[in-house]
Amino acid sequence: WDLVCDSQSLTSVAKFVFMAGMMVGGILGGHLSDRFGRRFMLRWCYLQVAIVGTCAALAPTFLVYCSLRFLSGIAAMNLITNTIMLIAEWATHRFQAMGITLGMCTSGIAFMTLAGLAFAIRDWHILQLVVSVPHFVIFLTSSWLLESARWLIINNKPEEGLKELRKAAHRSGMKNARDTLTLEILQSTMKKELEAAQKKKPPCELLHMPNICKRISLLSFTRFANFMAYFGLNLNVQHLGNNVFLLQTLFGAVILLANCVVPWALKYMKHRASQMLLMFLLAICLLAIVLVLQEVQMLREVLATLGLGASSLANTLAFAHGNEVIPTIIRARAMRINATFANTAGALAPLMIILSVYSPPLPWIIYGVFPFISGFAFLLLPETRNKPLLDTIQDEKNERKDSREPKQEGPSMKVTQF
Incomplete structure (x- = not known):
């Protein structure tokens, strides 16, 4: 859009709009995730990044492009937070720190991958599509993800939480998970968390x-x-x-x-x-x-x-x-x-x-x-x-x-x- 000379500062405005979207996503994301669940919000954000990113590559004007980048920023922030929350809430205490560290290491790998893609693809429209379209595939394959059992139980959905725990146990190779994991054992184990969740501050x-x-x-x-x-x-x-x-x-x-x-x-x-x-x-x-x-x-x-x-x-x-x-x-x-x-x-x-x-x-x-x-x-x-x-x-x-x-x-x- 000829962002040169007097219009050169608009490149910084485009970056500001994306980061402002991340700021809004950070404020709204916690409330939406607590209400609708980590898995639902994560999958929704995959789809939003895919659609908005693809449309940004075809944006006819700078204003439309900035609007789409704002929506992309909202989704990007929630992708990060819900991924970290799912890792933290599913991993055992022994492997929790390692899981979060590995999750954060992926940002460094992403930086290097993006540099390589940008070096090979100099047309920003194609680069935007290459970065955005894979999110459609990630959205479709993310259906195997499990919802946070801890979130389900604290939100008075113990049967659904038990169902997710049994799925996780089955995937981990545990036998007789249906007999070992019962609703009574689950409620007694999570008694402290349930009592804390009932106290509204x-x-x-x-x-x-x-x-x-x-x-x-x-x-x-x-x-x-x-x-x-x-x-x-x-x-x-x-x-x-x-x-x-x-x-x-x-x-x-x-x-x-x-x-x-x-x-x-x-x-x-x-x-x-x-x-x-x-x-x-x-x-x-x-x-x-x-x-x-x-x-x-x-x-x-x-x-x-x-x-x-x-x-x-x-x-x-x-x-x-x-x-x-x-x-x-x-x-x-x-x-x-x-x-x-x-x-x-x-x-x-x-x-x-x-x-x-x-x-x-x-x-x-x-x-x-x-x-x-x-x-x-x-x-x-x-x-x-x-x-x-x-x-x-x-x-x-x-x-x-x-x-x-x-x-x-x-x-x-x-x-x-x-």
Whole structure:
């Protein structure tokens, strides 16, 4: 559509529209998924991405194209969240972290695949079709997916939940699943979850928990800062190097590597200190890009790749840390607030590059300052490594009480190396 000269800034607007769709999808997705189920929403989003993406390749005007991209963004966000929820709700506790990590690793593979496709297919209409049409096949084959048994049981559908559990047991090779899994056993096992689901919490409940509000605010700010930098790098590849295909491939590789490092980092590194260092590293890389001349393309690409790797690793660690500092009873609500701030940053990130008309370094300074400031915010959050998960508000109060009280150890409690 001749988006050059005075119309060049409209390319950033197109990116903003897609990210705004992801923001709206993040807000609506949780409510729709809780009401209609994870499997239904996941399949619906597969179909929506397929239809809207195919139509976008044939869009006659820029306005129609942006409208379709907005709808695609809504579906894309729900694809991610419902996939992660199904993995988390079906996997056993032993394999849950591994399943989510593997799910997040696919984003790195997708980056590299997209770079290869874009290098081979230079016509964007055909590229859009190649990326969108396979979703029709995925939609048809996704009928074998099972609905979350946990969601069915909590929503007073125990018979349907039992049916899905028996299907899962049969696929896993368990014999006599019909005799082993009964409605009585299921209800007794899920008694705690059912009682918690019956207690409806008012939306304003968080206002009466100042310490929880502080933690949610800090987590939301750090996610906002990280996503601002992440999408600032991700959506402005053409400003960082001449070979956008190579840079996109490097981004995918470093994201894949970062997600592979996550299990080790969670086990051996302090969560608060590691996130702080990663955010400072991200800020240094972004601010260093401002000082490097455009002619030194290789150094700019190295800095961008290193920064994106730090951002990706910090984001996954923040996801785990956020789950640990918020009690289970309000965790879903808190994570929804955090996701809203993260998606808002993702929507604003492509618009920041428009400021380069007034000053070329200005967008990169903004991208770098946010993670630098947010690095200090982790000092105000508690360290959670090797500590039990908080389940109730009382657990959080007990944690604060224990941290304030000095530990008085008598001689009989002291254990020496000898």
